[in-house]
Amino acid sequence: MGEVLDIVLRFVVILLVFLLLPLVVGQAEHKVMAHMQSRLGPMYAGGFHGWAQLIADGVKFAQKEDVIPAAADRRVFQLAPGVALVPYLLVLIVIPIGPGLVGVDLDLGLFYVLAVMGIGVLGSIMAGWASANKYSVLGGMRSAAQLMSYELPLVLAASSVAMAAGTLSLPGIVEAWQWWWLPWQAIGAVVFFLAGLAELRRPPFDMPIAESEIIMGPMTEYTGMRFALFMLAEYVGIVVLSFLTTVLFLGGWHGPLLPGVVWTFLKVFALAFVIIWFRVSFPRLREDQLQRLAWVGLVPLALVQLALTGVVKVLVG
Template sequence: MIAEVLDAAVRLLVIVTAFLVLPLVAGQMEHKVMAHMQARLGPMCAGGFHGWAQLVADGVKFMQKEEIVPAAADRRVFALAPGVALIPYLLVMVVIPVGPGLVGVDLDAGLFFVLAVMGVGVLGSVMAGWSSGNKYSVLGGIRSAAQLMSYELPLVLAASSVAMAAGTLSLPGIVQAWQWWWLPWQAIGAVVFFVAGLAELRRPPFDMPIADSELVMGPMTEYTGMRFALFMLAEYAGIVVVSALTTVLFLGGWQGPFLPGPVWTLLKVFLLVFVIIWLRVSYPRLREDQLQRLAWVVLVPLALAQLALTGIVRVVAG
């Protein structure tokens, strides 16, 4: 009994540590990659060698800023919104496998759990927009809700294709069932899942809910200090989670030659993090009509086609 409790405590500690460290690594990586791609000098100077202290400087900046609550805000909902945006990603990390046996909880319906909980994170933006007492924040919250409803369907359909191919909803089970020859015939689903995940995170070029040229900062316009920092941490945690899920579902998770399983998982995850950053600096923001058309006219039909192809392959393969 004591051994089981200790094992659960160690797993929980590892998950919490990963949750605190990996999003920060993703944030630091974004600073550096964007600095190289766009010739930004600032992020390369803080602390000397390669701007190693940029992340520390940002943290100190957020801690020093005053926590301001607008007079017209709903104070209780305003204070809860950053936590609602952040906590779902911690819960998702509990069921994502890093290596053989290295998973917080192996749920039989782990994929269903992940998809259900990820949708809750968007409520943080909706709550922030509604409670701020600011018309720009409200518009950003409405756009966040509309974007979730549009992109949740292709995300679920693409994930369902992998579950159908593997014959299980368990994330470790999907990795164990994964084969290299899945790469070509699950490629459509992988692209749909990844793009829909970016849209749910409201990452560029799908950042219409924020749209700083129109809405200042969207739902986060009235947030300052550590509350704003929690929203930023939730964004980077979401980047890690979407990259990790794409790795587990479509890239074989920990599978790979020569290197240990967890190393392969992290390599694949941070390769996808790099792609997310690359997309941010390469493509302009979509208009709202373009964003909705991409979901309903392009991604949903592609996801349905992937489901049909998976069904055919399953029948033919027996």
């Protein structure tokens, strides 16, 4: 009985942590962008350093009317935000944040993560098709094309780490990690991180949204809490990508002096800051540039990383 309670308590703690992290990342994005681009608004809401900006955004979304277009496919339109969000939440339960601190330790954890993450993009495709709006449909088509292009380098880069560690278990990969992996897995780390950003449709890979061209892409017809769920899915996706990059390429909880959990979160927040920094610093890619980067740039690099990993495994044993 005590063992069962321990498992339940650990699961609840991890779930609460993962539910809070996307909100922290969302608040951090407001502040980082406000400083980098001299945006005054997010620095004043609530008084001291704009602490209430996230609360104000939540109240704003809650007050807006939930509108469904007359020509929309109502059921698919209503389901799309949940389809975009839930897969990322399911991924979080298998990601380790410290030694023994994981919701569910699956032997095929990496396979599960890569399979489930691809489902989240279907939410954008469903939203675009069901909205009965030409801009939404175009955004959904771009989401589908982007998923097809960037899923391959993402999987290839992750496969390189699994080959090096000799396991598909995420805690097992962290335990097998060695500091000298950093230089010879660096190519895979860059490919995985950029492909993950593209699957999240984060700038500069936000062509499916491209508000200056197609308004908000698949989310054009969404209002109120349904729109907020799409925004929450984006921030949960940032957390998932940061954790996976940390676990696969940066050694997870490995680090000197500080507790393992602290090292995990330090690495995750550093990567989340880089994602926000990318949004502020780089212009949006054109659709042809986005596709060329995947097929001409990232896929060959991922294959080079796989070949390098095979050579090192043969030489080192």
